Amino acid sequence: MLKETRKRERACIEREKRCDRILRREAVLEADESRVRDERECLKNERKRIREDIAEQVERESERMRRCLKESSDRQRERDRRILFALCLGVCSSMVPMLAVVMQGRWQTFADSLFDWLHMRGKQLTAVGQWLAGINARLNEIIPSG
Known part of the structure; x- marks a missing residue:
């Protein structure tokens, strides 16, 4: 046990x-x-x-x-505005001599140079249009309305 x-x-x-x-x-x-x-x-x-x-x-x-x-x-945008201003100024400033010729009464001179003048303005306006298309911008994006 x-x-x-x-x-x-x-x-x-x-x-x-x-x-x-x-x-x-x-x-x-x-x-x-x-x-x-x-x-x-x-x-x-x-x-x-x-x-x-x-x-x-x-x-x-x-x-x-x-x-x-x-x-x-x-x-x-600022650069684009300056370029647009310069292009527009170039187009507008080219009109001043033509106005001076007309105001002096030299219609014949104006008529003789009108074709060349329109051709050059067309080139300038084409350049402005191509520039706007090239930067893919609308005018109111560059110069805001108001």
Whole structure:
């Protein structure tokens, strides 16, 4: 009987040791799972912060590009206005000598040079039209109405 009791005690001790090992393993697993959850949360927060940083950088860069394009557009529009003014001034200023000839009563001189004058004005107006078509602009884009 004593032998049997000792045998049962040893078996019980072995089971207790096995239970203790299982409990320690479960405690280690729970600690590891807790650490993994914490690391996952940290990574999630870091990913969110990185996305926000990238969004902010993209916003700043797109705003900078918008300003740059607007400034470039403004410079181009101002240049186009000056060119249009010069072309229109050239067309208009060529009329002053013709008016002077007519006012002096030299109709014959006016009539003789009218064809050449109209031909040159046609070339100037063609140049203005080609320029407007070339820059793909409408007149009110260059010179706003009002």
